[in-house]
């Protein structure tokens with residue numbers, strides 16, 4: 146399984162998505178407060194939103210993602226992917242647009258979606274932040 150990071154999604158938005166998807170988990174008070182308004186918007190976007198505070202059969206009450214069930218992690222990653230502009234595939238060492246069609250006839254082999262993402266402020270900020278040498282590739 147490849148490790149992926151989804152880019153262009155703020156920590157506040159990630160927190161609000163978590164709240165929407167898993168209302169049965171008791172997230173930290175500060176986190177809940179900052180994402181309260183954003184969470185209302187996320188209800189529209191998150192199809193898997195549950196309003197029940199009952200823990201489902203494929204869930205648990207752990208707050209930390211490493212302790213979530215596999216089902217919870219998969220659902221969360223699917224929603225995050227929908228909200229992301231770009232993703233990092235660490236295993237294969239590339240970044241691509243989440244809208245990448247994985248094929249292009251462009252001479253440089255970088256599709257239009259990935260070209261746009263290569264200029265995205267959130268990506269450039271992330272690159273500067275981690276100070277990694279990253280090559281934007283496409284198929």
Ligand SMILES: [Zn+2]
Nearest residue numbers: 245256259283
């Ligand atoms: Zn692409």
